[in-house]
Structure formats: C-alpha cells, structure tokens
Amino acid sequence: MPDFVFQDLGRPLAPKPIAIEFVTQNHAGAALAWGTVESPDRIGVFAIDLEFGEVIWLDVAPYGRSHIRIHKAPNGAVYIYAGNPGRFLKYDIASSELVDLGVPAEDCNYWLGHTIGPDGLFYIGSYPETHLVSVDPKTDEIRGYGKIATDPREKYIVHPVAGNNNIIYCPVGLHHRELWAYDAGNGAKTQILSEQMMEEQGSPRVWMGDDMAVYGSAGECTFRCMPDRIEEMDAPEPAQAVNERRFGNYDVVRLSGEGRLILVDANSGEEEYRETQFQGASVKIYSVSCEHNGKIYGGGFQPANTFEFDVETGVTRDIGMLTTGTIQVYDTLSHEKGLFLSSYMGCNQDFFDPISGDRRHIGMFATTHEQERGQQLAKGPDGMIYAGSVPIKGMLGGSVVRIDPGDFEVSVWRNVVASQSLNSVVSVPETDEMFFTSTVRGGTSALPSEKEACVMLWDVRKEEVSWMGHPVRGTEDYGRAVMGVDGYIYGLSGASYYVFDPTTREVLHTAELPVHTTRWPGMAPHPGGARGLIIGLGDDAVFALDSSDLGCRILARHESVSHAQGMYLTTEGMLYYGSGASMMGVDLSAA
Incomplete structure (x- = not known):
C-alpha cells in the first residue's frame, strides 16, 4: 500500500466578525470588551483591553461544546453558562480567577437566550428536556427547577423572559406551541396559551415592554402575559435593551474577522478601529460537494458562505453567502447551467451561475411543505x-x-x-x-x-x-449511498454497509465497516481513481469500498480525519474534505 500524503490546502472561508456583548472595567479602571467564540479551533469567552488590545481568554472547551451565554453582574463579576452538560462559571475580574460553580441540571446541552430576573438571578432555558436553571450572583448559588414542559414531545425552551413579579415566561416547542409561566418564588407553573394556539408547530415569542409587562405573540395573535393566562391585545414593541456596550462616547459593537475592534461614535455614527492581539474566529467547513469548471465547491457553518478551490492554482476564495439558509450549506450540485445549493434553515434551495453571477431563490420548503x-x-x-x-x-x-x-x-x-x-x-x-x-x-x-x-x-x-x-434488518438509519462503477449501489447503515443491485432489487452483500463512526456525510458522492473506488471517512481513517470484491478496507489514517466533515472525490482520485476550518487534500489515485 502506498504512503499517502495529506495536505492542508488552507482555510477557504474568511474569519467571521463577533458581536461585543458588554463592556466592563478591570481593577485598574481599564475598559474590557467582552464576547464569545464558538469556532472549530476554540470555544470560550474573551475580554479585550480597549487601550492596549491585550486579550483575556477563558477556555470552556474542557467542559464540552455548546452555545455560551454571558452576563455582567452588578458585583463586577462575569457569569458564564457553557459546556455539555451546561454549567455555570464565574470570572472574578479583580483576581483573574475562573471558578466552576457546577452543573445545575444534567440534561442540558443547548440553549437559546437567557433572562435576568428582578431578583438579579441569571436564568437559562434549555434543550432537550426543557430544564430551567439559574445562578444567583449575590451568593453564587446554582439551581435547577426541573422540567418545565410535561409533554415529552416538547424539547426546547426558546428565549425566556422574566417578568417584574419574578414569573419566568418560558416559550416551549417545537413540536407545538406552549407558553409556561413559572413562579421562581414558589415553583408553581402554568401553561397559559389557548388550546387553539397550541395546535400550531413551533414556539411563541415573548418580550418585555417599556411598561415592564411581558408580551407575546403566537402566529398573528399578540397578547399580554399573566401568571395564569394570556390577554389578547395589540402588544407594544419590545423595550429598548439597555446599552451595555457604551465606553465613553463610543459603542463597542464588534470584533472584525481580522481581529480589529470596531467602535461607533454615539454622536456622529462614524466608525473607529482599535487593533488587538485577538485572532479572528475561524469558520467551520460543513460541506465539500462538487467540481465545477475546474473548481471544488463547498460551504460553511455559521455562516453558510460558499467557497471555491481552484484545482490548478490552489487558490481558495470565499464567495460569500449564496444561499437563503444562513446556518449551513448541505450540498452544492454541479449542473451545466450552474450550481444548485441546498441549505439550512428552511430547506432552502438556490441557484448560482459562477460565470454570470446570476442568482435565484428556488424555494423555502419549511414554509410550503x-x-x-x-x-x-x-x-x-x-x-x-x-x-x-x-x-x-x-x-x-x-x-x-x-x-x-x-x-x-x-x-x-x-x-x-x-x-x-x-x-x-x-x-x-x-x-x-x-x-x-x-x-x-x-x-x-x-x-x-x-x-x-x-x-x-x-x-x-x-x-x-x-x-x-x-438491506440491513433492524436498522433505524440508512445514510449515504453511492453508485459504484459496477452499477451496484453501496450504502451505509451505522457501522455496516450493504451492496444493492437496483435492477434485480437484490441485496448482494452486507458487512461491517472497518471504522466505528463515519464522518458526515460518510462517503464521497462518486467513485474515483483508476479502480473506481468509493471513498469514505470514519474515525481517523480513509476507507475504500472496492467493487472488485465488494470488500471494504482502510487506506490510510490521519489526525485531520478525526475532525472531518464534507468530502468530494474527483474522477482522477483526488480526495478533498473539510477538517475544522481547513480544506484537506490527499491523492488516492494510486490506491
């Protein structure tokens, strides 16, 4: 077996900007701009000294990957909810100490939004068990309040809001809409949406008004939230959020992909820039999908930008967002007319002509189907x-x-x-x-x-x-399938594969893969190389399905495959795949 050379072909997607969430001061009175990073390379919280550009980095990777929420408490500390399962951390700015306060509930690994109660508590609602949790900055006590929803089909709490009476209004979904009013004082909870509103899929939305009352909407209906009911009415707009990003006469709004802080003059609206020691947040490659006119195309994850890699010159280019779905590009298909792209969210389908630059949105099937x-x-x-x-x-x-x-x-x-x-x-x-x-x-x-x-x-x-x-009895999931050079279909089913003759509709062979876990999407979409091998990635290995004997074997191992996602094999046998933010390549033509 030949030695295969794995090449890092660079990072085709430009680093993304990061919103600044608030500004604090350190013990010496220097201003610190705070934000969070969730990138392939690192996950954590940063604070940047506005005068010198120096960076405080709080790494939360040891606690597991998920979203991060941060809160500037009145006591001068910064509280963090991060990890899998979610846990509260406290960063004391004066002592530069990061303290692990613990896990208030085990079944919490994803969350959207947080709210601060009138009691000063920092509340989070989570997925997949609709747990509500909190930390009290006055005492550092953490609490789990149990599952809010009682229907096992409901998994999410989405952007809760605390009322001034310490009722936490928790929008629940997404199987159907529910809205729970949870009394943080006595533990009482009530589902307050009408039965008619609960018939629709999704979740309601709630917000605080200027009058400090909590309002909400479900579909076309708007209402005021009460501890035991809703009152349908024309609801006011959300109250303007407190500006926690102000520093003197400036708003510190974001960190550019190049690592420069961007400040906006509150009076003139003009932007100013501060150089920092921070490196921008890299963007994960989600898919590597096709070859079109001598270029390999793929897409990113948050944001769903499209990139191209010129096979001849080795030059990569971030084309920008070509899809209507903004989160991730699932697939890009080469067609004589141009590129067809499928993206998330919304099962969006788009078209792009790389030559003319013409674009067309074909459909968003979340709304229609x-x-x-x-x-x-x-x-x-x-x-x-x-x-x-x-x-x-x-x-x-x-x-x-x-x-x-x-x-x-x-x-x-x-x-x-x-x-x-x-x-x-x-x-x-x-x-x-x-x-x-x-x-x-x-x-x-x-x-x-x-x-x-x-x-x-x-x-x-x-x-x-x-x-x-x-083909594989009892399986709950069939993954990627590929047409082989022999006219048979080779498909994945967990840690197994099968070979299927579509003309006779017979299963010709089933066997275990030589890897435990495949990397999405499992296999490249077409065979390649002189022998027409079907190539897949799993664990840290490149494996091949061989039509000559219907067998499967490992060709090579490389650490980058452990983080691989998205893969495309050229007709000649060159394999391209994403590994974190990097585009990787390995010539398998001699396999």
Missing part, C-alpha cells in the same frame, strides 16, 4: 434534480423533492415513507428510478413512531414509489 433539511442533491435520469428531505423540528415525515433546472419549477411529495425522513439519493438511469435511503428520525426533537428504516426506489415517470426494502 414543513421541511427543514435537504442533505443531498442528485441529477435524475429525466434531467430533473432530486433531493430527499427531513421535516421541521418536532415533526415526522420527509419528502421527495424535484426541481426542474429549466424553469426552476418545484414538485414535492410528502411522507412517501410513512413518518420517516429521506437522507441520501442516487440516480438509477437503467430503470428510470431514483434510489433513496430513509431514517426513522424526523425533525430535531421529534419522537420516532417507526421501528425500522428502509431504502426505496422512486419511479421518475410514474412519480411514485416502485419498490421498498430493508
């Missing part, structure tokens, strides 16, 4: 573009999506595999069919109703399911 994720695009035998989809949060039932590249007309067939989502899609030209893989899972937080996933064939002429089967 309750779909949220389209993970792979493929050209069909009828010239159409196909995708399988995963529904919105809390829901079951994915879709077959078809896009006409000529006029961008869209057709969607919902729930073709009952209560299951569709993952991967492969064209079968010999039979005018598309091969789809499924999972029993639905949108995030949905509870599966089916016990076993399947694969299926979709007749593109009759527009219906023509066959359904179970």
